[in-house]
Amino acid sequence: MAKFEYAPAPESRAVVDLKPSYGLFINGEFTDSEGGSAFKSISPATEEVLAEVTEASPADVDRAVAAARRAFNGPWGRMSGADRGKYLFRIARILQERAREFAVLESLDNGKPIRESRDVDVPLAAAHFFYHAGWADKLEYAGLGAGARPHGVVGQVIPWNFPLLMLAWKIAPALATGNTVVIKPAETTPLSALLFAEVLQQADLPPGVVNIVTGAGPTGQAIVDHPDIDKLAFTGSTGVGKMIARSIAGTRKKATLELGGKAANIIFDDAPIDQAVEGIVNGIFFNQGHVCCAGSRLLVQESIADEVEKRLKRRLATLRVGDPLDKNTDVGAINSKAQLSRITELTDAGEAEGAERWDNGCPLPDKGFWFRPTVFTGVSQTHRIAQEEIFGPVLSVLTFRTPHEAVAKANNTPYGLSAGIWTEKGSRILWMADQLRAGVVWANTFNKFDPTSPFGGYKESGYGREGGKHGLAAYVTTESTR
Amino acid sequence: MPTTSQRTSQRADERLDVRKTYKLYIGGKFPRSESGRSYEVTDSRGRFLANASQGSRKDARDAVVAARGAFAGWAGATAYNRGQVLYRIAEVMEGRRAQFVAEVRASEGVTERRAETLVSAAIDRWVWYAGWSDKIAQVLGGLNPVAGPYFDISAPEPTGVVGILAPQRSSLLGLVSVIAPAIVSGNTTVVLTSELRPLPAITFSEALATSDVPGGVVNLITGRTAEVAPWIASHRDVNAIDLAGAAEADGVEWGDLELAAADNLKRVVRPAGEGADAVEPDWTADPDLSRIQAFLETKTVWHPKGR
Numbered sequence: 001m002a003k004f005e006y007a008p009a010p011e012s013r014a015v016v017d018l019k020p021s022y023g024l025f026i027n028g029e030f031t032d033s034e035g036g037s038a039f040k041s042i043s044p045a046t047e048e049v050l051a052e053v054t055e056a057s058p059a060d061v062d063r064a065v066a067a068a069r070r071a072f073n074g075p076w077g078r079m080s081g082a083d084r085g086k087y088l089f090r091i092a093r094i095l096q097e098r099a100r101e102f103a104v105l106e107s108l109d110n111g112k113p114i115r116e117s118r119d120v121d122v123p124l125a126a127a128h129f130f131y132h133a134g135w136a137d138k139l140e141y142a143g144l145g146a147g148a149r150p151h152g153v154v155g156q157v158i159p160w161n162f163p164l165l166m167l168a169w170k171i172a173p174a175l176a177t178g179n180t181v182v183i184k185p186a187e188t189t190p191l192s193a194l195l196f197a198e199v200l201q202q203a204d205l206p207p208g209v210v211n212i213v214t215g216a217g218p219t220g221q222a223i224v225d226h227p228d229i230d231k232l233a234f235t236g237s238t239g240v241g242k243m244i245a246r247s248i249a250g251t252r253k254k255a256t257l258e259l260g261g262k263a264a265n266i267i268f269d270d271a272p273i274d275q276a277v278e279g280i281v282n283g284i285f286f287n288q289g290h291v292c293c294a295g296s297r298l299l300v301q302e303s304i305a306d307e308v309e310k311r312l313k314r315r316l317a318t319l320r321v322g323d324p325l326d327k328n329t330d331v332g333a334i335n336s337k338a339q340l341s342r343i344t345e346l347t348d349a350g351e352a353e354g355a356e357r358w359d360n361g362c363p364l365p366d367k368g369f370w371f372r373p374t375v376f377t378g379v380s381q382t383h384r385i386a387q388e389e390i391f392g393p394v395l396s397v398l399t400f401r402t403p404h405e406a407v408a409k410a411n412n413t414p415y416g417l418s419a420g421i422w423t424e425k426g427s428r429i430l431w432m433a434d435q436l437r438a439g440v441v442w443a444n445t446f447n448k449f450d451p452t453s454p455f456g457g458y459k460e461s462g463y464g465r466e467g468g469k470h471g472l473a474a475y476v477t478t479e480s481t482r
Numbered sequence: 483m484p485t486t487s488q489r490t491s492q493r494a495d496e497r498l499d500v501r502k503t504y505k506l507y508i509g510g511k512f513p514r515s516e517s518g519r520s521y522e523v524t525d526s527r528g529r530f531l532a533n534a535s536q537g538s539r540k541d542a543r544d545a546v547v548a549a550r551g552a553f554a555g556w557a558g559a560t561a562y563n564r565g566q567v568l569y570r571i572a573e574v575m576e577g578r579r580a581q582f583v584a585e586v587r588a589s590e591g592v593t594e595r596r597a598e599t600l601v602s603a604a605i606d607r608w609v610w611y612a613g614w615s616d617k618i619a620q621v622l623g624g625l626n627p628v629a630g631p632y633f634d635i636s637a638p639e640p641t642g643v644v645g646i647l648a649p650q651r652s653s654l655l656g657l658v659s660v661i662a663p664a665i666v667s668g669n670t671t672v673v674l675t676s677e678l679r680p681l682p683a684i685t686f687s688e689a690l691a692t693s694d695v696p697g698g699v700v701n702l703i704t705g706r707t708a709e710v711a712p713w714i715a716s717h718r719d720v721n722a723i724d725l726a727g728a729a730e731a732d733g734v735e736w737g738d739l740e741l742a743a744a745d746n747l748k749r750v751v752r753p754a755g756e757g758a759d760a761v762e763p764d765w766t767a768d769p770d771l772s773r774i775q776a777f778l779e780t781k782t783v784w785h786p787k788g789r
Binding site for chain 1: 621622628629630632634636641642721735737744749752756757770779782783784785
């Protein structure tokens with residue numbers, strides 16, 4: 001029987017009303033830069049310019065920090081937890097009401113499929129505000145330690161892979177605990193943060209409580225180095241995380257870092273293979289593999305390796321790569337030209353080092369940045385594609401014979417963010433979960449997130465947790481940690 | 483050495499004491515420093531007390547290897563077992579009480595009564611921390627009510643190998659106050675003792691060797707803090723570092739050590755104090771969970787629910 005073709009099912013862009021250019025959101029209003037320049041945010045799927053945004057200068061960062069300090073010393077610092085919570089509830093509600101607008105904008109600016117921005121990014125962002133709203137007047141029950149109180153002004157720098165969701169992970173706990181914020185979205189995905197500024201205005205959040213400064217590395221560095229920032233929260237690469245840790249060495253600034261990963265997704269021979277294959281696909285091809293906790297190393301037990309490989313490739317052949325706004329799209333655009341080059345370089349290295357390369361051969365659009373879902377087999381532990389974070393839709397397949405070997409291989413990385421286990425044997429799941437040096441272990445599932453569930457890494461995947469009461473701890477000082 | 487001539491002029495019927503050359507404590511054994519060096523330890527008034535090994539970079543690296551080797555077993559022991567082992571340390575120290583009092587008195591120049599108080603507090607600190615071993619997970623972990631059909635649980639785990647700069651002034655209570663919270667959860671440690679007051683730490687290593695603490699869980703290196711600390715701070719197989727002993731350590735800037743520690747993103751406990759200053763806190767104050775928490779990771783495990 002002939003296959004039915006999918007008809008295009010694009011989500012309408014009409015819901016998004018973009019301005020041609022955006023200033024910086026400081027002290028509750030959009031302002032022009034002092035000495036900063038402008039840069040363009042493009043759609044990675046079409047290379048079309050979406051809007052012009054401002055590259056904040058150190059003077060702009062200084063203004064933002066001053067506004068945040070005034071708000072901390074003023075209305076926000078004096079406000080009851082109950083009222084802080086009510087602002088967060090308002091923000092959560094507005095996010096839900098404007099969910100479609102945010103989802104379309106996020107897919108436009110980031111390149112991720114609308115199915116994911118609609119069903120994952122935006123609902124989870126709203127959920128984070130709801131969850132933390134409830135904490136704001138209950139902090140004394142969170143077990144944070146004697147004399148827990150907010151740091152003051154928090155500087156936050158977030159990545160481009162989940163722009164709005166990472167913003168929510170950062171801002172919600174900071175505000176719930178009574179801090180004020182200066183946040184910088186990533187330079188390739190600033191637009192949802194700027195739309196979020198409108199949400200803050202709609203919610204009547206007092207001026208200066210959240211300040212949003214757009215820009216690239218130098219703007220981030222200006223935040224990190226600013227003397228009146230008390231605490232930093234960063235999500236991004238391990239390389240930049242180390243730079244931040246060095247920048248604040250010898251100061252009294254606190255930091256939490258959520259960094260890279262090279263997660264092992266481990267498939268035992270008794271796993272339900274079809275479910276495991278779905279888990280593998282979700283693990284590495286979700287969000288084009290632009291996920292710090294992606295299951296980028298598949299460790300499959302030798303006895304079922306051929307069968308898993310066969311079924312995996314059959315499944316990957318059905319993945320639809322293309323227009324992020326099409327509701328049938330499974331894999332969207334690579335976020336930027338720079339990231340595409342990085343993926344291309346590492347996959348070339350994989351071939352050069354002797355791994356066997358396969359991709360699903362699907363057609364790719366002419367314009368924009370694209371990469372076919374790719375699988376490397378015959379990968380050894382020393383290959384760069386088994387060691388370095390690719391941050392793209394590329395899976396490296398290794399095999400193992402015994403649970404001990406699986407553990408040794410899974411832990412053989414400087415990272416320690418996440419891991420996956422697929423087996424029907426409960427005692428093996430629990431034993432493996434104990435042995436894996438990773439902050440999040442998904443057993444018979446993968447890439448699940450929830451505001452109540454602490455997320456963060458071991459080793460060079462960073463320190464501190466986001467989500468749950470553990471995430472609150474990152475935003476307070478206590479008598480013994482001041 | 484003036485002390486030697488004083489001693490030789492003592493009364494003829496008084497016995498000539500047997501002097502000990504102190505060694506390091508690495509992997510449950512007492513090796514001399516690989517460097518062959520030693521240094522003179524004096525009491526608070528400058529009178530000769532003993533020769534201690536002057537640990538080197540190689541000794542520190544050997545200690546890290548020993549600590550890494552001991553990690554799986556210690557972290558994998560049951561919390562109940564670790565609690566028993568920590569309590570046993572208190573028992574063994576109680577048996578050497580008089581020796582600890584004499585050495586704390588000599589090292590810190592405090593009165594007999596004050597030394598008694600400090601040794602009691604040090605022993606009691608082990609009892610306090612021993613009781614925490616099987617409570618940490620319940621206090622700091624728990625079930626996460628996620629919005630979906632999943633069982634989702636978070637529990638603390640030890641970070642790994644912890645480097646510790648023991649306090650310079652508080653030779654025993656301070657030492658115990660930084661080691662106990664690191665090992666109670668299953669971490670293993672490489673400890674630089676107080677540079678000028680190492681004697682109570684050396685005696686403590688003898689107590690450890692006759693307790694139930696597995697070799698390699700606590701490794702003690704005497705010597706120059708400024709010489710050895712940078713090698714621990716920059717060591718890629720050390721997961722965390724407690725910089726308490728950077729306060730008042732000769733030639734040590736804690737910021738430099740934190741900078742080196744960033745190379746593999748060590749968890750860093752900064753010394754007490756404001757700004758770039760470092761001060762030694764009052765170790766007699768009641769501890770809380772913060773030092774335990776500093777060397778914990780939270781692991782979250784998800785599993786679907788279904789029929």
